[in-house]
């Protein structure tokens with residue numbers, strides 16, 4: 846088994862042990878959970894916001910967006926279907942991700958709304974593919990956790 850040290854996290858990968866980018870991994874806020882650090886840490890990855898809470902960190906279980914009353918009323922299951930979209934809460938999260946990780950939840954949601962989920966998934970698969978080794982990139986790390994290539 847190969848160990849790669851990146852930042853302060855010890856990665857413990859099996860070759861090919863990646864979480865695929867698929868529609869069930871897209872959270873109501875627009876986060877692509879396949880890119881989350883939790884899924885790169887060990888064999889017990891999180892099933893994503895829409896999956897079971899078993900391996901989910903507490904802040905994602907208690908997330909105020911996931912548990913938002915407007916979201917429960919929305920037919921789309923995504924924030925873009927809400928009358929308050931984009932609300933202050935979502936804008937705050939979006940700003941944090943744009944600033945720290947160069948990714949916008951609101952842009953993701955607009956893309957799903959305007960072009961459909963299938964098109965979004967296709968774009969995401971290409972966008973988050975390491976140009977060196979071809980594996981999936983982690984949005985929370987600026988180097989590919991598999992080959993170390995700097996991508997951000």
Ligand code: SF4
Pocket residue numbers: 872876878879881882883884891892893894895901902905
């Ligand atoms: S930890 Fe949270 S953001 Fe990460 S994959 Fe799980 S639900 Fe998604």
Ligand code: SF4
Pocket residue numbers: 909910913914915916917919923924925927928929930931932933934935
């Ligand atoms: S946009 Fe804001 S208010 Fe609307 S569902 Fe999302 S978190 Fe809730």
Ligand SMILES: [Zn+2]
Pocket residue numbers: 975976977978979980989990991992993994
């Ligand atoms: Zn790589």
